[in-house]
Amino acid sequence: MADDIHGALREAIRTILPDVECVLGWGSGPDPLRSAPLFMKSPEDVERFRAGELAVNNLAVFLPEYAGRKVGIVVKGCDSRSVVQLISETLVKREEVVIIGYPCRGVVDVAKIAAAIGLGNEDLEAGLVERAEVNGDTVSVTVRGETKTFPFKDVMAAKCSICRYPNAVLHDVFIGEKAEAREDSYADLEKYEAMSLEERFRFWEKEMERCIRCYACRNACPLCVCRDHCVASSREPHWLSQADSTRDKLFFQLIHATHLAGRCTGCGECARACPVGIPVGLFKRFINRAAGQLFGFQGGLDPEAVSPLQRFLVDEPTIKEKEWK
Amino acid sequence: MRIGVFVCHCGSNIAATVDSAAVAAAARDFDEVVFSTDTMYTCSEPGQTGIIEAIKTHALDGVVVAACSPRMHEPTFRRAVERAGVNRYMVEMANIREHVSWIGKDKEANTNKATELVRMAVEKLRLNRPLFPKTFKATRRVLVIGGGVAGIQTALDCAEAGLEVVMVERESTIGGKMAKLDKTFPTVDCSSCILGPKMVDVAQHPNITLYASAEVEAVSGFVGNFEVTIRKKVTCVDWEKCTGCGLCTEKCPSKKAYNRFDEGVGPTTAINIPFPQAIPKKAVIDKEFCRYFTTGKCGVCAKICPTGAINYEQQEELAQEKVGAIVAATGYDLFDWRAYGEYGAGRYPDVISSLQYERMLSASGPTGGHIKRPSDGKEPKTVVFIQCVGSRDASIGRPYCSGFCCMYTAKQAILTKDHIPDSQSYVFYMDIRAPGKAYDEFTRRAMEEYGAQYVRGRVALIYPKGDKLVVRGTDTLMSSQVEVEADLVVLAAGAEAARNASGLAEKLHISYDTYGFFVEGHPKLRPVETNTAGVFLAGACQGPKDIPSSVAQGSAAAAKVLGLLSKDVLESDPQIAQVTLQRCIGCGKCIRVCPFQAIRETDFRGQRKAEVIEAVCQGCGLCNATCPQGAIQLSHFTDNQVLAEVEALCRC
Missing domain, CATH: 3.10.450 (Nuclear Transport Factor 2; Chain: A,)
Structure with a gap:
């Protein structure tokens, strides 16, 4: 990423710093290849800020914890959609977040x-x-x-080659020239759809054998806001057993995916966070496509929109139930 | 828990294809089941006594009845266990009739499935907890939607019994379809003579508040405590001031307005009072035809009105009413017969609907009671009636019989002969359906005394020939082609649900069928109830009905309302959503998804939480399914109870 954009981003962060509790950005991680979230509270912290191709994490995951306090956040296009979805679900207040966007060419x-x-x-x-x-x-x-x-x-990252929103969809400040959007035809799903249901089930059983139930997929998800109250660790109601079985592990993934139906913005953090490389993002890809086909809806684009499964309408505008024969 | 299982034979309904005794024997092995038996008729007096005895003998605190659908007898068994001192929610039903014995013939498979359903019921029951209803005060007022003869009957019966009645009618006058009729079968008495006094009673009854030219905008609340928003449509006339003198209608220069009351037979004025006996007798401006609105200039009615009632700037108003019960009496509309290309699809002016013909017959109608062809005003000598237009015809999506067309066609044939003694009527029919008191005799009279020619068969084509219409059909009794040269063709259009009935059903949260007719609670045993507590049906909104049936149902609905509101307090259903505060993260998803606005946000020690308004919750379970962390549970259908059933099924 060009130095002038970095400079301008740091300047923008310093400008808003007096008005917010902290600004969420990226800093150096465990090694030069990996970034880590950076919580900037002073101008000195801002010196350590870095964005660009190595700024991988979706920082929106931290936003709900700051409810009631004003924070700044630097976002890629995908991150901004998470912020928008959180705002639309009233989990983050628009006036409590200052959004700084920049053009993302991929991470x-x-x-x-x-x-x-x-x-x-x-x-x-x-x-x-x-x-x-x-x-x-x-x-x-x-x-x-x-x-x-x-x-x-x-x-x-695979999600970047099909990124339709490389620029923040909602921002207070935008630094740099807008990046060019790409197309997403969900072509990656074709090979899975070619499988029979039995093959798919075997595929997932095999994948889930590696799952260590660390719930990193859940914890990295900016829209998994239940945190300590997750149904996965509850005995009242007791949805999941504590047994170390692939079925229970798969069951959790299906719960996660259905909880994200019509909400997921496709940031891909669940799959990225998985330490054993299970392609858990696939579930969400399928369900996102379904939400688009059924309801003509994509999460995280309009802070005023309500996700289709979080409202009650007598007639869904996209489902012409009365015309069914 | 000590559970008793009772497996019903239902005579041979269940026992013919399910080994009830084997199901009962298998149930003895289920966890916490201490007693099980099979009985011939569990719902019968000895059957219920058996349950009560077993509860006492074996100290049961939970009961599973494997029998019919809970829709049928759950209330019965709840009352039975309550008589034995067990909480009524400690009963579970396994539906081994509708779900098993009636749908499969393989006795072994059926018995296995029945056993599985009993196991599921036992597993759920093990997690049941006693639930207790709360009581609440009921508003002793009723809303009647629709001012046709059925609604009028309901309103008068309720008002006479002391209830306050709010009637909403979307037209500017009550009276409905009956008010448009000339005479009524089978007595051929004058429709407005018998309906008129009832309409006047509605207007004058101190207990009835009438909103005409108004529609129900929204309904919230629940049985005993409905909040109804009524939208008063713009009439451009201040009805407080209008005396119904009719001066405006005499002077109105726009005389070509569509006459809705006369079904378009003859025009009316842009400002009009539908008919002389209208209740309320108030003028309404039809903006589509009013010159003040179409050209911006006129104002004749405003100048002439002696009370200054005309108000072109009038705006819609919303009124609020609190009621304890609602009766839907929205009636029917006629099938749009233009769907039939073979009858001209509306191209031939002398092919008219039965209701248009009725207006022609009426002395207060547009032709003053003279039958005149719309094309040239001549008196027709040959009139052809075609029955089942939009009835009993699957090809246009109307497979049902509209019920009353056979009768009114016979009446119209009789009246035709009365009006034009040298006329000849022909009636094309499929079957004569005249199963009421003095009905069949009436149709015989049309044929035998009035000489109407009845031809059994459908009409294939109508085409014009000179100033006549050739009606070509088949006489299936003679196996021959028939052609009649008619001066006028009257189509006995079938009944369909009233315009936008489905929209009202959705506001009332009641079901409607494929054709838009409202669905009763039970086709035989709950004919005027709906499955929404406190909402009742009267008249043709439930299905095509003639006047006697509509009036009977109007009174029946009134009886149900009076029964319901005879108590000052009602019991609420405890099967509602409950928030577990420590699990709730205050994400608000339940609030957005609730169709009844029964959940609100609340502050609990500085934290955002959801709160269920118990009296409003209907127990639909949407919040339950939406809550990601399972913090909202539906009492009696908790996640754990449902999961226990699923687990039981998976273990089988």
Whole structure:
């Protein structure tokens, strides 16, 4: 990302800092390849801010905790949709958040980089990556003194190549030129749809065998706002058993997906956060497409909109029930 | 818990295809079941006594009845266990009749399925807790929607019995379809002579408040405590001042307005009073035809009105009424016969509907009671009546019989002969349906005394020939083609649900069928009730009905309302949503999804929480399904209870 945009972003953050409790952004993480959330409270903190292709996390996940206090947040296009959805669900008040947007050309998929240098995601211990740089269309990573360079598009997160909203859909400040939107035809779902139901079930059973029930997928999800009250850990009601079974694990994923029906903004954090690489984002992709087809609705675009499953209408405008024969 | 299981034979209804004794035997192995038996008729007096005895003998505190649908007998068994001192919500029913014995013939499979359903019921019952209804005061007033003969009957019966009645009529006068009729079968007495006095009674009864030219905008609340918003439509006439003198209608220069009351037979004036006996007798301006609105200039009526009642700037108003019960009496509308291309689809002026013909017959109608062809005003000598236009015809989506057309066609054939003695009527019919008191005799009279030619068969085509219409059909009794050269063709259009009946049904939260008719609580045993407590049906809104049946139902609905509101306090259903405060995160999803506005946000020690307004909650369960963390539970249908049923089924 260009230095002038970084400079302008820091300037924008410093400008709003006196009016807010803190500004959520990104700073350096366990190694130069990975960013971590940065909670900026002073101008000195702002020096450590960095955005761009390595600024992967969706910081909207922290917003509901600040209810009643005013905060700033720096957002990519996808992050902004989470903020919008939270506002539309009244979980975040519009007047309590200052949104700073910038054009996003995509972020890296750390798991893809790890795989490209011959490591598993779980092998990336802190300090292993000595240097990481994005230069134009390439990404260079230095591990144990050895530098490898990849084309950026090869290590870009899958969600970015089909990103329809690379610029913040709602913002108070926008720094830089708007980035170009891409198309999403849900082509990635075709190979799963080609499977029979039995094959799909076997596929998921196999995937779920790896699940360690850490609930990172849930915790990374900006719209999973129940936190300590999640139905997954409740015995009253007792939806899930505590048994270590693939069925219970799959059951949770289905609950998660249905809770996100018509709400999910496709930020992909659930799948990114999964330490064992289960493609849990697929459930949401399916359900998002269904919400679009059934209700003509996409979450996180309009702060005034109400998600179709969170309202009661006698007649859904997109479902012509009375014309059914 | 000590659970008793009672498996019903229902005579042979269940026992023919389910081994009830085997189901009872299997149930003895289920957790906490200490007693089980099979009985011939569990709902019968000895059957219920058996349950009560078993509760006492075996100290039961929960009962499963495996029998019919809970819609049928759940109240029966709830009362039975209550008589034995057990809370009425400690009964579960397993529906082994409608869900098992009536739909499958394989006795072994049926017995297995019945056993599984009993196991599910037992597992749910184990998590049941006693629930207690609360009491609330009821408003002793009733809303009657629709001022036709059925609504009038309900209103008068309720008002006479001392209830306050609010009547809402969307037209500017009450009277409904009956007011448009000339004579009524089978006595051929004058319609307005018998209806008129009742209409006057409505206007004069101290207990009746009438809103004409008004519609129900919204209904909230629940049985005993409905809040109704009534939208008073713009009439451009201040009805407080209007005396119904009719001067405005005489002087109105716009004389080509569509005459809704006369079904378009003859025009009316833009400001009009529908008919001389209108109640209320007040003028209404039809903005579509009023020159003041179409050209911006006129104002004749305003100048002439002796009381200054004309108000072109009048705005819609909303009125609020509190009532304890609602009677829907919205009647029917005629099928739009233009769907039939073979009858000209509306192209031939001398093909008219039965109701248009009725207006022609009426002495107070547009032709002064003279039958005149719309095309040239001549008196027709040959009149053809075609029955079942929009009835009993699946091809146009109307498979049902409208019931009263056979009778009114016979009446119209008789009246035709009375009006024009040298006329000849032909009636094309499918079957004569005349199963009422003195009805069949009446149709015979039309044929035998009045010489109407009845031809059994459908008409294939009507086409013009000179100034006549050739009606070509089949006589299925003679197996021959028939052609009649008619001067006038009258189509006995069938009945369909009143315009926008479904919209009203949705406001009232009652069901309606494919054709828009409102659905009664039970086709035989609850004919005027609906499945929404406190909402009743009268007249043709429930299905096509003639005047005697509509009046009978109007009185029946009144009896139900009076029964309901004879008590000062009503009991609320405890099967409603409950918020578990410690689990609620205050996300508000339940508030948005509630169709009844029964959930509100509340502050609990500085935290945002949801709160159920118990009296408003209808127990629909939408909040329950929406709450992501399961903090809202529907009493008697908690997540754990439903999960227990599912688990039981999966274990089978």
